[in-house]
Amino acid sequence: MKKLFCLFTLLLSFCIIHRTGAQNISKKPLQTLIIDPGHGGLDPGAIGTKASEANVSLQVSLKLGDTIAKAYPDLKIIYTRTTDVLPGPVQNKDAALKYRANLANQSGGDLFIAVHCNSAGKHPGGWYERRVVGKTPVVKTYKKGKKTYTKTTYQYQYENVFVENKAKGTETYIWAVSKNDDKINSVSKNNEYMGEIDSTSTLTLPDPSDPAEKARMLIYAQNYFRKSLNLADMVQEEFKSVGRIDRGVKQRNDKGIWVLQATAMPSILIEIGFISNKEEEEYITSEEGQAEIVKNIFTAFKNYKERLENKTKENKDAEKEKEKEKEKEKEAEKEKEKAKDKEPKKGF
Numbered sequence: 388m389k390k391l392f393c394l395f396t397l398l399l400s401f402c403i404i405h406r407t408g409a410q411n412i413s414k415k416p417l418q419t420l421i422i423d424p425g426h427g428g429l430d431p432g433a434i435g436t437k438a439s440e441a442n443v444s445l446q447v448s449l450k451l452g453d454t455i456a457k458a459y460p461d462l463k464i465i466y467t468r469t470t471d472v473l474p475g476p477v478q479n480k481d482a483a484l485k486y487r488a489n490l491a492n493q494s495g496g497d498l499f500i501a502v503h504c505n506s507a508g509k510h511p512g513g514w515y516e517r518r519v520v521g522k523t524p525v526v527k528t529y530k531k532g533k534k535t536y537t538k539t540t541y542q543y544q545y546e547n548v549f550v551e552n553k554a555k556g557t558e559t560y561i562w563a564v565s566k567n568d569d570k571i572n573s574v575s576k577n578n579e580y581m582g583e584i585d586s587t588s589t590l591t592l593p594d595p596s597d598p599a600e601k602a603r604m605l606i607y608a609q610n611y612f613r614k615s616l617n618l619a620d621m622v623q624e625e626f627k628s629v630g631r632i633d634r635g636v637k638q639r640n641d642k643g644i645w646v647l648q649a650t651a652m653p654s655i656l657i658e659i660g661f662i663s664n665k666e667e668e669e670y671i672t673s674e675e676g677q678a679e680i681v682k683n684i685f686t687a688f689k690n691y692k693e694r695l696e697n698k699t700k701e702n703k704d705a706e707k708e709k710e711k712e713k714e715k716e717k718e719a720e721k722e723k724e725k726a727k728d729k730e731p732k733k734g735f
């Protein structure tokens with residue numbers, strides 16, 4: 388009977404050890420990835436000469452998800468949309484943004500990647516402008532009293548000149564923790580393009596005077612900001628490595644990237660190229676271009692994931708070391724106590 392009991396206890400403890408082991412394995416820092424193709428359906432986003440931002444973002448997002456799923460079959464990937472609709476599907480852009488954030492949060496996402504295309508506004512591809520190409524002097528004489536005066540005026544020659552929509556390159560956005568952050572790239576200074584600004588939005592930006600909003604901003608600053616920045620940096624590095632123009636990692640806190648702060652996880656928004664630039668539109672819509680973009684984002688994701696896992700492992704190892712030290716100290720204490728007990732007692 389005693390033997391049986393021992394065997395049972397042994398079996399039970401084995402099961403417990405085994406289970407905790409399995410739990411440790413499943414407790415990876417990155418288990419759920421949210422991929423958010425920008426815009427969709429009623430909201431086509433920026434329009435190029437032949438493609439829409441919503442469609443290009445969706446194509447690249449799905450390809451990115453496929454590549455990541457093949458490399459990490461255990462990773463859970465959730466798309467905010469997989470077809471040309473506003474996610475939800477809901478009836479307006481703001482509701483769609485809220486849906487994206489809620490879905491990410493309710494799914495317990497560990498990382499949020501939004502894919503968008505940039506636009507410099509104006510006419511995609513380029514536009515014609517009337518420009519002065521020459522002037523001919525016209526001399527007129529006139530009399531005032533007895534004096535004769537001459538006056539020179541000019542006749543201008545105009546021509547319609549094609550102006551290319553030149554802005555190009557990639558940039559990755561993260562949510563700026565503070566509005567007073569001097570790293571924030573002021574969009575108004577750069578009137579060359581409009582980015583993701585959406586003046587029609589009714590979304591309210593987080594209000595730092597509201598304690599709940601402030602708490603959320605603090606959590607973002609402490610837990611997610613650094614990670615978002617690291618990943619954004621890695622993405623831009625990969626784009627740069629294949630010769631894309633690197634417009635950098637940008638920190639903003641406006642309505643266009645509202646969704647980044649509404650997700651309780653590290654989050655980035657990648658502008659994969661300018662759909663308003665004819666050459667770049669060609670690239671971001673081509674099979675080869677999309678494959679290269681996906682490869683770049685995937686490599687950055689892989690590096691980010693590995694770095695995160697190594698850090699977690701390092702932390703765990705450090706914790707184990709600490710525990711070992713504690714055990715040793717306890718042992719030493721016990722030894723001391725024992726030695727004390729052995730000491731001949733005085734005073735008796």
Ligand SMILES: [Zn+2]
Nearest residue numbers: 425432503504
């Ligand atoms: Zn967009």
